[in-house]
Amino acid sequence: MKLYDRAENIKKIIQSEIDYIPDAAVVLGSGLGAFANEIAVDAEWNYCDIPGFPVSTVAGHAGKFIFGTIGGKKIAAMQGRFHLYEGYSAEEVTLPVRVLQLLGVKNFIVTNAAGAINLSYKPGDLMIIKDHIGLFCPSVLTGENDERFGTRFPSMSETYSRSLIHIAEKAAENSKTDVKAGVYCYCKGPMFETPAEIKFLRTVGADAAGMSTVPEVTAAVHAGMNVLGISCMTNMAAGILDQPLTHQEVMETGRAVEKKFSAFLKEIIRLI
């Protein structure tokens, strides 16, 4: 079945219970459970109960599509996401974005965990993504283009919406959260980067490294959505500190900043 038809089927299932277009959709990276818990839920689906939906395999990613209210706004939240490194195809990774597109969602917010490349950052810092580097990994738009989703050659000149960045800056101010703004580099994973790779990425202007986000964001831009990305620095990237990186460290820092991150995100949504 074509991706469009798969997305259309799932859209219909959602519309059988949800009769509004969410003001925003949010992809919750690991460590945003507190945010998910604050949503006044209208309807939710476990990924495994949605026909044709992939199932997330990473510890810390629960796998739920939630519709409800937070900060006075209607949102669609994806708790748990799909990564290419898990072996999912580009279609599987972008299917949720396509469902949101068909639902008519205009504002797409992605969050993620990332390693800090910028030496002035520290673990626990939040970063508004100003732009990204996705050159090193295949594009999710590779292959036949379905014009119903978007144009063959989408512009990536304003991948991250200026107006949403402005809202995020205001939200940082309102919630008294110190937030950085920088460039996210999409790295293949699932292995962390080498120290030489991180040094190289710093030289080419990256501030943070992560293994997600760019695939969904690319589809969202193709879909004509306004995109906002927020990274949580869960660790200093490889080679900065004299210690190996672990997924546990990523999870622990994620948990430690959960409250701050959730409050910030909620304020962004309130301002949208």
Ligand code: HPA
């Ligand atoms: N590199 C890539 N992805 C990550 C990292 C990192 O250091 N930390 C959390 N996600």
